[in-house]
Amino acid sequence: MNDFSESLMVHFRRVERLKKEALGLPGINLNERQLYDLELLCNRAFYPLNGFMVQKDYESVLENGSLANGSVWPMPICLDIPESLATSLEPGKDLGLCDSEGFLLAILHIKDIWQPDKRLEAQSIYGTEDEHLHPGVFNLFNKTESCYIGGIIEGLHHPLHFDFMDLRKPPSEIHRSFTQNGWRNVIGFHTEKLLHCAHKEMVLQAARDARANIFLQPVAGIPAPGDLDHFTTVYCYKAFVQQFPKTMIMLGLLPFASRKAGPKEAVLQAIIKKNFGCTHFMVAPDQADPFMHETGDHLFYPPGKAQELVKKHGPEIGIEMVPLDPMVYVPGQKRYFPRNEIQPDMEIREISSSELRRCLEFDEEIPEWFAFPQVVAELKKTYPPRHKQGFTLFMTGLSGAGKSTLAKALYVKFMEMRDRPVTLLDGDIVRSNLSRELNFSREHREINVRRIGFVASEITKNRGIAICAPIAPYEESRRFNRDLISQYGGYIEIHMNTPFEVCELRDRKGLYAKAKQGKIKGVTGVDDPYIPPSEAEITIDTSNTTQAEAAQMVMTFLEKKGYIKTNGM
Numbered sequence: 214m215n216d217f218s219e220s221l222m223v224h225f226r227r228v229e230r231l232k233k234e235a236l237g238l239p240g241i242n243l244n245e246r247q248l249y250d251l252e253l254l255c256n257r258a259f260y261p262l263n264g265f266m267v268q269k270d271y272e273s274v275l276e277n278g279s280l281a282n283g284s285v286w287p288m289p290i291c292l293d294i295p296e297s298l299a300t301s302l303e304p305g306k307d308l309g310l311c312d313s314e315g316f317l318l319a320i321l322h323i324k325d326i327w328q329p330d331k332r333l334e335a336q337s338i339y340g341t342e343d344e345h346l347h348p349g350v351f352n353l354f355n356k357t358e359s360c361y362i363g364g365i366i367e368g369l370h371h372p373l374h375f376d377f378m379d380l381r382k383p384p385s386e387i388h389r390s391f392t393q394n395g396w397r398n399v400i401g402f403h404t405e406k407l408l409h410c411a412h413k414e415m416v417l418q419a420a421r422d423a424r425a426n427i428f429l430q431p432v433a434g435i436p437a438p439g440d441l442d443h444f445t446t447v448y449c450y451k452a453f454v455q456q457f458p459k460t461m462i463m464l465g466l467l468p469f470a471s472r473k474a475g476p477k478e479a480v481l482q483a484i485i486k487k488n489f490g491c492t493h494f495m496v497a498p499d500q501a502d503p504f505m506h507e508t509g510d511h512l513f514y515p516p517g518k519a520q521e522l523v524k525k526h527g528p529e530i531g532i533e534m535v536p537l538d539p540m541v542y543v544p545g546q547k548r549y550f551p552r553n554e555i556q557p558d559m560e561i562r563e564i565s566s567s568e569l570r571r572c573l574e575f576d577e578e579i580p581e582w583f584a585f586p587q588v589v590a591e592l593k594k595t596y597p598p599r600h601k602q603g604f605t606l607f608m609t610g611l612s613g614a615g616k617s618t619l620a621k622a623l624y625v626k627f628m629e630m631r632d633r634p635v636t637l638l639d640g641d642i643v644r645s646n647l648s649r650e651l652n653f654s655r656e657h658r659e660i661n662v663r664r665i666g667f668v669a670s671e672i673t674k675n676r677g678i679a680i681c682a683p684i685a686p687y688e689e690s691r692r693f694n695r696d697l698i699s700q701y702g703g704y705i706e707i708h709m710n711t712p713f714e715v716c717e718l719r720d721r722k723g724l725y726a727k728a729k730q731g732k733i734k735g736v737t738g739v740d741d742p743y744i745p746p747s748e749a750e751i752t753i754d755t756s757n758t759t760q761a762e763a764a765q766m767v768m769t770f771l772e773k774k775g776y777i778k779t780n781g782m
């Protein structure tokens with residue numbers, strides 16, 4: 214047996230022994246954030262940490278920005294557990310750490326269990342206790358359990374990933390590749406943004422100044438609402454890397470749960486980059502700011518603070534800070550300039566991320582000075598122009614307001630267009646198929662409406678047209694659906710605000726008559742409320758609008774917003 218197979222055997226025996234030991238252990242299924250932390254603890258990206266923090270390290274981090282032994286460490290890496298579990302555990306015992314399906318990944322040898330002072334933590338790490346001002350504080354107060362548990366970890370398996378395995382190499386392998394390639398100076402570039410032409414100039418400038426190669430390490434972590442899916446971003450990064458000479462740059466993904474703690478998080482990123490073998494670390498003025506996608510006036514931390522703090526701790530960590538100076542395009546000279554070198558008389562060009570998204574949605578050209586065509590091609594696969602995206606028409610209103618009639622008219626129009634699959638989710642159809650067991654209580658109506666929203670979101674995601682026509686009397690479930698569906702395509706709420714008296718007169722199903730006679734209770738508009746939508750895209754009163762006019766109003770809206778092209782209709 215050679216050395217390699219022998220060490221593999223030792224590893225398998227250890228895993229088998231630990232698995233047996235773990236059979237009788239209490240266990241906990243980790244959430245996404247905890248899994249990312251565990252992965253970086255196990256693969257040594259968080260070196261010198263060898264487990265979730267113990268109490269004295271945690272307190273020292275909050276007080277001094279270092280571990281109890283004095284080595285720089287800016288933020289807690291703690292495992293939070295509910296109090297009910299904490300009271301059943303004790304130091305000296307073990308806890309199994311599992312993924313969301315209960316698959317055992319590691320064993321924690323418990324050293325400490327304590328209740329943290331979250332206000333103190335918020336103030337020390339984020340610089341505020343106001344959860345409305347900072348998403349990291351919001352998560353700490355609302356999405357973090359009340360007890361922390363610390364101790365050394367013995368890893369059995371790495372958390373499972375099925376995507377981009379070639380880009381998920383651990384620090385030891387990446388470090389080895391640098392050495393094999395003969396790279397002595399390597400600049401780590403940690404990013405969560407899409408990268409375009411100006412970024413290439415910034416990276417080239419930094420590489421020239423430091424005579425270094427580049428390790429581009431985008432974050433594969435927990436997406437914020439409105440973020441692109443990470444499949445698209447990774448393909449964009451691959452396309453970006455192709456713009457450099459092959460021997461200059463290497464791409465790797467970092468499984469990392471960002472806390473958006475600005476300067477302190479930038480120091481943590483610097484430690485991680487050092488552990489991957491980088492000698493330099495590129496830091497943006499707004500690095501890890503919770504509002505880094507926005508303009509300078511909206512940032513939470515003072516611009517440049519992250520660069521300052523990394524520079525200060527760089528010598529101790531063993532990594533040199535390289536400032537990433539934002540560049541802008543000057544069309545008069547057909548080149549990029551650092552923003553701080555722009556003179557008042559120089560004309561500059563920029564495209565914000567929302568502007569870029571708008572250009573993609575309306576199929577407008579994206580200038581080559583801004584983005585590489587290969588990156589744009591990847592973005593276009595995810596953001597097809599609006600007329601190729603899916604969308605949901607969500608009609609809401611009293612029974613008899615004209616929802617089904619309009620829904621059917623539109624269904625026929627879209628079927629005639631034949632460019633996207635169309636699904637009609639009328640209130641009655643849903644009630645007799647998806648929601649047969651539900652009644653008309655508030656709770657059941659909310660479930661019913663959310664179910665419709667879920668189905669519509671799947672249809673929209675797959676680029677179809679969903680036409681929904683429930684009463685949907687409450688704002689909560691309508692808002693829930695709006696937020697869910699708009700992630701995948703268009704969401705257009707149509708308020709059918711036909712007056713109650715008109716609906717009552719129509720009473721095609723005899724619903725109102727039965728309510729009047731006291732035969733049924735909880736009828737919307739009679740003895741159950743209808744809360745009108747506050748932000749409907751279209752409002753239609755069918756007491757003074759014909760069926761054809763109502764359909765035309767919707768089609769005109771869709772055309773104006775780019776969701777349909779009506780030539781030939």
Ligand SMILES: Nc1ncnc2c1ncn2[C@@H]1O[C@H](COP(=O)(O)OS(=O)(=O)O)[C@@H](OP(=O)(O)O)[C@H]1O
Pocket residue numbers: 611612613617640641644653657658659661662682683684685686722724733734735736737
């Ligand atoms: N108590 C009560 N209140 C309101 N409506 C009632 C009730 N009982 C039965 N119906 C009939 O059920 C049809 C579908 O209702 P929805 O599923 O759209 O309602 S909800 O969105 O869940 O509130 C709805 O269909 P439409 O007339 O097409 O709106 C009603 O005719």
Ligand SMILES: Nc1ncnc2c1ncn2[C@@H]1O[C@H](COP(=O)(O)OP(=O)(O)O)[C@@H](O)[C@H]1O
Pocket residue numbers: 610611612613614615616617618619682719721755756758759760761763
């Ligand atoms: N734009 C309209 N103008 C006149 N009558 C309408 C219009 N839309 C619907 N109606 C009539 O109102 C009644 C109820 O319409 P329906 O579409 O079934 O309402 P809902 O689905 O909101 O309960 C039907 O008899 C229908 O013919």
